[in-house]
Amino acid sequence: MATYVTLKSKTKLGCNICDRCCINRGDIKITPVNVVEISRYMNISPREFVEKYTKSLENQPLEIVIKASGKDDRCILNNETDSRCQIHPVKPMQCVTFPLIPVDLKKDIFYKQDTCNCEEQKEILVLDWLNGKNGIYVKYKKIYMEWIRFVEEIQSVWKDIDECTRGEAFDTLYFNYSEEDKDIIRSVKKNINSVKKAVRKSCR
Numbered sequence: 001m002a003t004y005v006t007l008k009s010k011t012k013l014g015c016n017i018c019d020r021c022c023i024n025r026g027d028i029k030i031t032p033v034n035v036v037e038i039s040r041y042m043n044i045s046p047r048e049f050v051e052k053y054t055k056s057l058e059n060q061p062l063e064i065v066i067k068a069s070g071k072d073d074r075c076i077l078n079n080e081t082d083s084r085c086q087i088h089p090v091k092p093m094q095c096v097t098f099p100l101i102p103v104d105l106k107k108d109i110f111y112k113q114d115t116c117n118c119e120e121q122k123e124i125l126v127l128d129w130l131n132g133k134n135g136i137y138v139k140y141k142k143i144y145m146e147w148i149r150f151v152e153e154i155q156s157v158w159k160d161i162d163e164c165t166r167g168e169a170f171d172t173l174y175f176n177y178s179e180e181d182k183d184i185i186r187s188v189k190k191n192i193n194s195v196k197k198a199v200r201k202s203c204r
Contacts, residue, residue, distance in 0.1 A: 003112040004103065007127040011112060013099070014121035021098050021116065022078035022085065027057065027065040030092045031147045032173050032188045033140060035064075036181075037090040046175050053077065061158040062151055062170060066092070089134050093144050096136045100126070105145055143185045150192050157203055165202040169195045 005011050030038075039049040050064065053076055057063040067076040077086045085091055100110035110126065130137035158166070172191050181187045 005110050005112055005126050007108045009126045010123050011126060012121040012123050013129050016120055017083055019078060019083035022075045023072040025075060028075060028092055028094050029063055029065050031144060033143055033184055034092050035174050036177050036184050038087050041087055041090045046177060050174055061155050062173065093140065096130060143188060154199060157199065160203045161199055162202050165198055169198060
């Protein structure tokens, strides 16, 4: 029987730091916010992070995912020795919500899938589970949704955009940040709007 929950729901969840949610996961999409935060957390440049730890999604322009490795498609940022996430405080939204699958982010409705094998599950408020100690869900939900809308809009006209603008769009969205940028969300929004203008000009 399907179980649907909202932020105000209480349900049994838990984590015993196994690696089940980090192997055979499929594509873990990340946004420019993730790229900036993770690269800073790892003390490397956004460009180095993207080139070393991510790959582009075929037929999905501007979308990148974290690379997987080995026969079990383990997330490249999961430590195989102790199963710990190497970027836990700044992990992507897809990892934040697991094992809950967003059904309607606008209304905060999730499907609870029975894929976590943690035996020490406790009843917890869904909002508390999603936010954890780092408040990722509430802090980044709006920009995450804005990114999804933006990507859908761009993908619908991608074939009409010239090659030069495509490359510049990618660089602007993922690399156009400096250490002085303290408000990452504002910087990402600024770059999204900049790319929108460039795309509209290219499609004329």
